Amino acid sequence: xxxxxxxxxxxxxxxxxxxxxxxxxxxAAGLPPARVLPWRQVLRGATAFEPGETVRIDSPGEDAxxxxxxxxxxxxxxxxxxxxxxxxxxxxxxxxxxxxxAAGCRLLDDPAELAELFDKRRCHAVLDRAGVPVxxxxxxxxxxxxxxxxxxxxxxxxxxxxxxxxxLAHGSSASGVVAVETAGPGRVRAVTxxxxxxxxxxxxxxxxxxxxxxxxxxxxDALAPDGLHVERWLxxxxxxDRAVDLRVVVVAGRAxxxxxxxxxxxxxxxxxxxxxxxxxxxxxxxxxxxxxWRDLLTVCERAAACFPRTLCVxxxxxxxxxxxxxxxxxxxxxxxxxxxxxxxAGSGAEGWDTYRAQVAAAVGGTRAxxxxxxxxxxxxxx
Numbered sequence: 001x002x003x004x005x006x007x008x009x010x011x012x013x014x015x016x017x018x019x020x021x022x023x024x025x026x027x028a029a030g031l032p033p034a035r036v037l038p039w040r041q042v043l044r045g046a047t048a049f050e051p052g053e054t055v056r057i058d059s060p061g062e063d064a065x066x067x068x069x070x071x072x073x074x075x076x077x078x079x080x081x082x083x084x085x086x087x088x089x090x091x092x093x094x095x096x097x098x099x100x101x102a103a104g105c106r107l108l109d110d111p112a113e114l115a116e117l118f119d120k121r122r123c124h125a126v127l128d129r130a131g132v133p134v135x136x137x138x139x140x141x142x143x144x145x146x147x148x149x150x151x152x153x154x155x156x157x158x159x160x161x162x163x164x165x166x167x168l169a170h171g172s173s174a175s176g177v178v179a180v181e182t183a184g185p186g187r188v189r190a191v192t193x194x195x196x197x198x199x200x201x202x203x204x205x206x207x208x209x210x211x212x213x214x215x216x217x218x219x220x221d222a223l224a225p226d227g228l229h230v231e232r233w234l235x236x237x238x239x240x241d242r243a244v245d246l247r248v249v250v251v252a253g254r255a256x257x258x259x260x261x262x263x264x265x266x267x268x269x270x271x272x273x274x275x276x277x278x279x280x281x282x283x284x285x286x287x288x289x290x291x292x293w294r295d296l297l298t299v300c301e302r303a304a305a306c307f308p309r310t311l312c313v314x315x316x317x318x319x320x321x322x323x324x325x326x327x328x329x330x331x332x333x334x335x336x337x338x339x340x341x342x343x344x345a346g347s348g349a350e351g352w353d354t355y356r357a358q359v360a361a362a363v364g365g366t367r368a369x370x371x372x373x374x375x376x377x378x379x380x381x382x
Contacts, residue, residue: 006106006362008034009049011042011096012058013066018337018355019058025355029363039066042092051104054362056311057093057114059334079168079176079194079201083226086170090115108362109333110309117307117333120169120229132303133327135231135318136161146228149217156182161232165266166220169227172332175203176223179233179266180216188213191266196222207265233266234327237285237319243268244277245329246317248297249336249354250304252361255297256349257341282319289323296326297344303328312336312358 008026012019014036026034037047039060049055060066064074070088071081090111097111116122125141127134138144138155146152146166156164162183168176178192189211195204201222210216220228236243242262249257260277261268268274283293300315307313314335318327336354343349349357 005031006054007032007050007052008056008359008362009037009053009105010034010056010058011037011039012056013039013060013063016059016062017339018334021337021339021353022056022058022355022358025353025359028356029359031359031363039063042096043069047096047099049100049103049105053100053103053105055096055100055105055107055109057096057107057109060089075202077202077204079171079203079223080226082168082170082176086118090118107309108311108358110307113307113310114333117310117313117331118170118172120167120171120330121227123331124229124231126306127303127328127331130302130306132306133299133325135165135234135327135329137229137231139228139230146220146224146230148221148224151224152180152220152228152230153182155230156180159232161230163233165231165233166223167229167231168223169229172334173203174267174269176201176226177267178216178219178223180220181233186213188216190216190219192219193267194219194223207267231329234318235321237321237323238262239277239281242275242277244282244319246282246296246319247332247335247338248300248315248317249312249338249357250300250315251312251349251354251357252364253301253304253308254347255300256343256347256352256357257336257338257354258297258344259338259341285323286319291324299326299328303331307331311361312354 010019010022023034068074071085073081093111093114097107100107116126121139121142124134124137128140138159144155163181166178166180174193176194178190180190182188191207191209193204193207195202236245238244242264244262245268247259248255258279260279260282261274262277263274286293300317303315304313314332316329318329338354343352343357
């Protein structure tokens with residue numbers, strides 16, 4: 001069904017950049033102005049939808065009051081509280097969705113899929129069952145809970161994973177991520193953005209290195225109560241001394257935008273010192289290895305196809321050394337914040353940012369289907 005002039009409602013925060021960019025995109029499309037239903041109001045139980053509205057669920061971030069309600073702290077740098085955040089956020093999303101559907105509204109985000117996307121253990125399992133290449137994980141779907149350092153050491157030994165990424169099950173933006181490697185009894189080191197203080201754990205804009213088992217163990221023990229996901233640390237392709245990965249935005253089943261991220265540390269997030277790389281150089285590297293750029297995008301579209309009722313996701317793609325194989329590191333529900341980036345050639349989003357592409361897809365009322373063969377598995381090994 002084609003929706004000629006939808007009335008958009010954004011459940012978000014008026015000062016959140018994702019929300020404001022989406023409002024700008026609606027205006028640029030010449031549609032009726034979108035209205036914002038603030039998360040502050042939603043969390044107080046005050047929602048109001050009208051028949052025929054199209055509802056977008058946006059990030060509740062960048063609001064201290066909302067953070068306090070969801071996480072129990074108004075300090076965005078605090079690491080703790082993600083399990084509480086997840087429980088309260090997903091419950092609120094379910095309530096919003098139920099009220100919107102009862103009012104005859106259309107949802108651009110599915111509450112059940114958001115619950116999977118915001119739990120790295122569940123998301124990994126969904127991708128793995130669909131044949132999407134992902135790093136091996138002993139905690140996929142919550143099979144092996146990690147209660148602390150001793151559990152992690154045991155899993156690393158039993159699964160022959162001397163190098164792993166340890167992630168908060170409900171974290172985002174590299175919050176609480178620790179890259180751990182062992183080189184024998186008592187020889188442990190880790191790289192992370194987490195800073196431990198007497199007051200608790202805080203995210204830092206500086207990547208830190210810990211070089212003793214006592215330090216790494218204490219950090220893992222402190223993170224564990226919020227739930228942890230563990231994945232094999234895969235060797236990534238690089239340009240010189242900078243590791244490379246990509247964030248690919250998929251809208252309505254089609255890869256529309258891509259940004260290259262490079263870093264000298266295991267975390268390539270731009271706010272942690274990562275830098276945008278040259279997409280043309282990546283395409284050349286893939287072609288030079290005998291590969292096809294379209295195969296890379298196909299992996300991302302297959303990952304997005306696991307969440308067919310969610311209009312837009314951001315896929316973190318890990319290219320293997322040699323540029324011939326790829327794995328999906330994460331799928332992000334709110335992974336479209338790429339200011340200034342326009343659509344890929346041939347994507348149908350040329351000249352548009354990620355938000356304008358989403359508005360166009362919502363107005364069209366269609367979702368592209370992705371029917372492609374399963375890609376080759378990512379090579380295992382440290």
